[in-house]
Amino acid sequence: MSQVSHAGNLPPAHQAFFERISAFIPAERIFLGPFHNLALGDDASFYRLVPKIVVKAKTADEVGHLLRAASAEQVAVTFRTAGTSLSGQALSDSVLVYLAGHFKGLRVHAGASHVSLEPGVIGAEANFHLAPHGRKIGPDPASIGACMVGGIAANNSSGMCCGTAENSYKTVESMKLVFVDGDALDTADPVSRRRFVEGHPELVAELAAIRAEILADPELADRIRRKFKIKNTTGYGLNSFLDFEDPIDILLHLIVGSEGTLAFISEVTYRTVVEHPFKASSLMIYPTIDAACRAAVALKAGTVAAVELMDRASLRSVEDKPGMPAYLKELGEDAAAILVEVRAADKPGLLSLIEAALARVEGIEPVFPVLFMDAKDDYEKLWNIRRGLFTSVGGARKPGSAVIIEDVVFPIENLAEGALELQRLMAVHGFPEGIIFGHALEGNLHFVFCPDFADPEAVARYQKLMDDVAAMVVGRYDGSLKGEHGTGRNMAPFVEMEWGRTAYLFMKRLKSAFDPQNLLNPGVILNDDPEVHMKDLKSLTQVNPVIDPCIECGYCESVCPSRNVTSTPRQRITLQRYMALLRNQGRASEYQAFHDGYEYFGNQTCAADGLCATVCPVSVDTGVFTKDYRRRESTERGRKIGRWVADHYGLVTAISRQGLGLSHAVHQVLGTKAMAVMTRTLRKLSGGLVPFWTPYAPKAAPKMEFRSTCHGKGRSVVYFPSCTTRSMGPSALDPDQRGLYEATLSVLAKAGYDVIFPEGLRELCCGLTLESKGKREDADRKSRELETVLRKASNDGAIPILCDASPCLYTMRSKMEPGLKLHEPVEFITEYCLPHLDITPVPETVAVHVSCSSVKMGLSAKFAALARLCAVEVVVPRGIHCCGFAGDRGFFYPEVNAAALADLKPQLPAITTSGYSNSRTCEIGLSFHGGVPYQSIVYLVDRASRPAA
Secondary structure, X not given: OOHHHHHOOOOHHHHHHXXXXXXXXXXXXXXXXXXXXXXXXXOOOOEOOOOOEXXXXXXXXXXXXXXXXXXXXXXXXXXXXXXXXXXXOOOOOOEEEEOOOOOOOEEEOHHHOEEEEOXXXXXXXXXXXXXXXXXXXXXXXXXXXXXXXXXXXXXXXXXXXXXXXXXXXXXXXXXXXXXXXXXEEEOOOHHHHHHHHHHOHHHHHHHHHHHHHHHOOHHHHHHHHHHOOOOOOOOOOOOHHHHOOOHHHHHHHHHOOOOOOOOEEEEEEEEOEEOOOEEEEEEEEEOOHHHHHHHHHHHHOOOOOEEEEEEHHHHHHHOOOOOOOHHHHHOOOOOEEEEEEEEEOOHHHHHHHHHHHHHHOOOOXXXXXXXXXXXXXXXXXXXXXXXXXXXXXXXXXXXXOOOEEEEXXXXXXXXXXXXXXXXXXXXXXXXXXOEEEEEHHHOEEEEEEOOOOOOHHHHHHXXXXXXXXXXXXHHHOOOEOOOOOOOOOOOHHHHHHXXXXXXXXXXXXXXXXXXXXXXXXXXXXXXXXXXXXXOOEOOOOOOOOOOOOOOOOOHHHHHOOOOOOOOOHHHHHHHHHHHHHHHHOOOHHHHHHHHHXXXXXXXXXXXXXXXXXXXXXXXXXXXXXXXXXXXXXXXXXXXXHHHHHHHOHHHHHHHHHHHHHHHHHHHHXXXXXXXXXXXXXXXXXXXXXXXXXXXXXXXXOOOOOOOOEOOOOOEEEEEEOOHHHHHEEEEOOOXXXXXXXHHHHHHHHHOOEEEEOOOOHHHOOOOHHHHHOOOHHHHHHHHHHHHHHHHHHOOOOOOOEEEOOHHHHHHHHHHOOOOOOEEOHHHHHHHHHHHHEEEOOEEEEEEEOOOHHXXXXXXHHHXXXXXXXXXXXXXXXXXXXXXXXXXXXXXXXXXXXXXXXXOOHHHOOOOEEEEEEOOHHHHHHHHHHHOOOEEEHHHHHHHHEEEOO
């Protein structure tokens, strides 16, 4: 069903809104109907709402027009960046404005004292650009590698180190904002400030009135000050009225933590903070939580950077994980630990801080002697314990259950009592898997447990638990029900309980002053429905053991090549779960509609690269699932084709080579422009069956004779040229017109290696091409054939084996039994060839792209190091993960390749002469979208090397 036809199903107000925005938003950026909007509307919380309309906005001006249309038609609007928020604040059943993929402006100010960021910038990306200056942004949420600045500021996110001193509220310098009426404000611009004050007298007057009334109530003012001495993101930041006098300064700080309910943040400027280069950490283990918390209180009086509390259940959840200290299994049932970090500008300063920390905990007896570690590898192992907590619970939970991470704050003097009470409440309400950890310096505890929201009894137990937790945190300790995760829908019914009636009414007044029609993210922070936190709960229907552990956190989205053109791993899994639900409920027609929509949106445009697993907290590899999905969806005809290809692989490779030769010949006759026009026309007429052509399309591989060589140095290697090497040669625009086979033999000869080719090479295949199309059985058969031949050629693994394509080598490692020394080019050259080569860097600027298979094999650093050894200047573009070519998929779905590499060319200096990777098909797309020819890194090594003297 088309988007236009879906528009006819909209309520009248949304229909009118759709018609208004269609005048200035292209149709491809407006999504209607349940299929797309279920996927695009999902976030990391345990709620599910499906928006009626999703709009992908690109600029602040577009947002202004959208808000004017929304105000005219009385339609509610919610803004979304990464969707990693946990409390239901990034959901909508009305209009969702999707910002991810755009709004990526980033400007480091002189001296790096400030940084200006648009809302679509990932937090870690901001820190990357600040790192050379020894600075970073203050907020440090655990999701900083995936969450975006818009969400960081809108939720006042913090983390393990920033506490209340360096969060967004304390470090924000200015913002550019768009309000519900479409008007804009730049708080750093005096002219804009004056214009806004003159244009919004009612809002300015109400802010002044609220401030005056709060100041006139000393009891309330004192309570606000006390509440914000600890972490607090429950409700609005009423401390703004006490900390500032100017109405624009009050407004600016009210926006922090307002969760998109007051205005849209189009840019935020932060004052940056110091990133100390010297660090040391200690895992201090104590016999009880009480002792661990007393140690934390003692350390708070010092200058430690972080203190993370972990209860015994937390430590138990990770004790069997690889790399965990053996002594974790020996701890008593009441034991707890604190992970302490100190940071300094120099080594003497670090040692001084360590001595001070040890002195402060000297009177509190630990289970083991306290020891600080200042070597990065050592202290990273300690922090892996803390990082693994959420993973351990999420990965081990019952299939179909959700993962709830609640976030409360106690005055630090009550931290031990609060932690023990949380343990008791989780046990009483039937969540024995629950663990407790948190930022002890701030009294901020997270407790994690796994209810199954498909089970009404579990839902009831969850409600009772949350009621008791709220009563305990607020009634007994006057703590915060949210410290850093935001109020959202989750705690909206409890805001008045925590703050009292007077403060709550002030919050309602300020919301009304900013948004009188309640159109900006309604129901979030303030909600009159006392049961809203128990509605629209997300049920995670079981689909497949590969993807069932997914918690829909969204960490995967930043590395997915199709994220800005179709779907992401999280969205694919969301759709698969809903399809399984439809199938289970016998809703055949709805299931078929989703199934048909998924073919392109979720299946065909999935690169199946597996990079999602490298950032997933529970290691879900959606690529593995996609390959299995293709296998299950394969027709009998498709299976027969797969068997035929596997049985005649040499012929298929030869035909591919001849086709490339023919294509090159036609190109030479017609010229580039005519060739491009002709192939585009043929693609259109054939419905996409004709491959996408670029001037960087490969010619046929040069004719090869696979004859073993002997150089007499006593060094041997088995060389397996991949099928792409055997079929694809360089493009007409590549600087080196040799085949990769020839360049590889040249490097091996310079290093003095005797080359052994496996028997029957023309028929050999690692199985990757077949597996990516869902032909798993045929792929496994080809892999077994290859393994048998390689074992014979390598004397059962005695001789190392080189494959010249990283994706093929990765596949070989994953499928073949241990014992073979399997290497791709970067590994083999670094380990085996460099000792026998003299390298003279080429005097050029070159670009490098590390293929996703090399990333998964942990070769990113080695790849860059080898390139820097061989070239004077090396550029490694940021944010380019998988290139999206995905074998031959780039020939048939070039839009994924184009979207994945959209940021490549702007990052390449004009003087860049060439680029290097280690996958032939990736190099085709990289060359086209980068505007410089990419070839295998073997060519660069060959250019820079000569035999060692």
